Amino acid sequence: MKTRLLTAAIALPIIIASIILPAYFASAVWLFVAIAGFALAAGLFEFYSLTKKLELKADAAIGYAGAAALFVGFVFDAPARMPDILLLTIALVIAAVLISQMFRFQADFSKMLTGTGVTLAGIFYVSFLGGFLVATRVGFENHADLSTHLLAYFFMVLFGSDAGAYFAGRAFGKHKLAPGISPGKTVEGLIGGIVSAAAFAALATFWFFSSFPYQWSIPLAVLLAVVGVLGDLCESAMKRGSKTKDAATILPGHGGLLDRLDSLLFGAPILYYFARFYF
Numbered sequence: 001m002k003t004r005l006l007t008a009a010i011a012l013p014i015i016i017a018s019i020i021l022p023a024y025f026a027s028a029v030w031l032f033v034a035i036a037g038f039a040l041a042a043g044l045f046e047f048y049s050l051t052k053k054l055e056l057k058a059d060a061a062i063g064y065a066g067a068a069a070l071f072v073g074f075v076f077d078a079p080a081r082m083p084d085i086l087l088l089t090i091a092l093v094i095a096a097v098l099i100s101q102m103f104r105f106q107a108d109f110s111k112m113l114t115g116t117g118v119t120l121a122g123i124f125y126v127s128f129l130g131g132f133l134v135a136t137r138v139g140f141e142n143h144a145d146l147s148t149h150l151l152a153y154f155f156m157v158l159f160g161s162d163a164g165a166y167f168a169g170r171a172f173g174k175h176k177l178a179p180g181i182s183p184g185k186t187v188e189g190l191i192g193g194i195v196s197a198a199a200f201a202a203l204a205t206f207w208f209f210s211s212f213p214y215q216w217s218i219p220l221a222v223l224l225a226v227v228g229v230l231g232d233l234c235e236s237a238m239k240r241g242s243k244t245k246d247a248a249t250i251l252p253g254h255g256g257l258l259d260r261l262d263s264l265l266f267g268a269p270i271l272y273y274f275a276r277f278y279f
Contacts, residue, residue: 015155022137023148032137032151033075036130039257040071044126046258051118053242057111058118062100066093066119067127074131077139080276093123130261132268136275143279153204153212154224154271158263160200161193161225168192177229182236190229197225211279220274227270228263235262 018035021028044067051058069089078086097119105112133151140146169189177185201221205214235258 012159019148019151019155023145029137029147033134036134036137037071039261040067040127040130042256043130043258043261044122046256047122047126047238048118050238050242050244051122053244056118057115058122059097059100059104059115060119062097063119063122066097066123069093070123070127070131071134074134075138077135079132079135079272080139090128094120097123125265126258126261129265129268132272133264136268136272139272140275140279146275146279149204149209149212150271150275153201153209153217154264154267156200156204157197157221157224158228158267161197161221161228162263164196164199165189165193165229168196178233181233181240185229185233193229194222194225197221216278220270224267224270227266231262231264231266234266235259 014035018028018032021031041064044063045060048058048060048063070086070093073082073086073089076082078089097116101112101116101119105115133154136150136154137147140150165185166189169184169186169192172188172192173186175187176183177187177190198218198221201217202214205212205217209217
């Protein structure tokens with residue numbers, strides 16, 4: 001517990017600074033982009049490490065190249081500014097992976113589909129979904145401080161949900177949520193996480209995000225909290241399948257970066273497209 005809190009005490013100020021500083025220094029946008037790039041690259045490495053334990057043989061080299069191509073697109077907010085280029089990039093990544101695996105598995109084509117599947121799964125699970133956080137950071141510069149407010153809201157809601165679920169689960173947890181996937185999660189923890197997410201969303205609206213009224217900020221927070229739990233469960237299932245407790249040990253007390261990203265990845269495109277339609 002002490003190690004977990006110490007890691008959070010070091011990591012959280014860095015994350016907070018990367019979100020808030022661009023409101024005062026425009027060039028500080030690249031701090032968040034750099035942190036996101038590092039986190040997604042590390043998360044992809046951890047994902048491919050999990051596949052190795054199952055001998056699924058992902059092609060990490062082409063995976064990193066494809067992930068990098070998508071990441072560059074998100075840096076230029078391709079979902080809004082260049083959707084056709086983003087779709088072309090996705091098509092080329094899929095074709096490149098298939099072609100590379102065709103040559104890679106010439107000795108045994110029966111493994112080609114699994115190699116292709118896990119390579120593409122890593123690219124789209126980590127880099128594509130996570131890339132929407134980068135697009136959120138760079139894609140709303142026409143609205144003063146909107147990117148900062150959106151990301152601050154997003155991380156407040158999901159970190160608040162995670163903390164609420166943890167403490168509610170420890171204090172009241174009796175009914176297992178999905179014992180076959182994650183034995184530690186409880187229905188009481190889920191409820192605590194949702195309530196906490198709603199509370200932090202209300203706080204965000206009151207504190208700094210008055211342009212995002214309660215009737216929208218709270219329901220979105222509930223959705224993000226639920227989707228975050230589903231993302232967490234999906235990653236837990238992957239770890240259980242590979243007989244691994246944590247994706248890595250880079251964050252003492254928290255596991256790997258993928259263990260921290262799991263609840264963010266599914267919510268990132270929801271936040272981005274909600275903001276596109278609403279603002």
